[in-house]
Amino acid sequence: MAPDRRTFLKLTGGLCLAPGASAAREARRLIRGGSLGRVVFCRAPRNSVGLVRFLLDGAMPICELCGRDELVLCGTEATLVVDRYGHRRFA
Numbered sequence: 001m002a003p004d005r006r007t008f009l010k011l012t013g014g015l016c017l018a019p020g021a022s023a024a025r026e027a028r029r030l031i032r033g034g035s036l037g038r039v040v041f042c043r044a045p046r047n048s049v050g051l052v053r054f055l056l057d058g059a060m061p062i063c064e065l066c067g068r069d070e071l072v073l074c075g076t077e078a079t080l081v082v083d084r085y086g087h088r089r090f091a
Helices: 005-011 021-032 049-056
Strands: 039-044 062-065 070-075 079-083 086-090
Touching: 021 049, 021 079, 021 086, 039 049, 049 070
Parallel strands: 039 062
Antiparallel strands: 039 070, 070 079, 079 086
C-alpha cells in the first residue's frame, strides 16, 4: 500500500519540496539501481535534507542550496531532477 502525502511528508521531515510519494519512490529506485552512477553533487531547496536522505540512504553528496523548488542530483552517469510534478533523468 502506497503511503499518502501526509505520511510521506512526515517520513521525510516536512519538506517544502513535496513530490508525490510515487515520484519519490521511483526516483529512489533509479538512484539505488545505479541509474545515476555515484551521486557526487546536489542542488537542493531549503528543508529538503529529509528528501535527499530518503533518496540516497547513504553518504550525503556535496550539497548547494538553491532558491528553486526542485532537487537536482548529479551522478557520475546521469542527472536526476525531482520536483513537485515528478522526476526527469538526463543522461
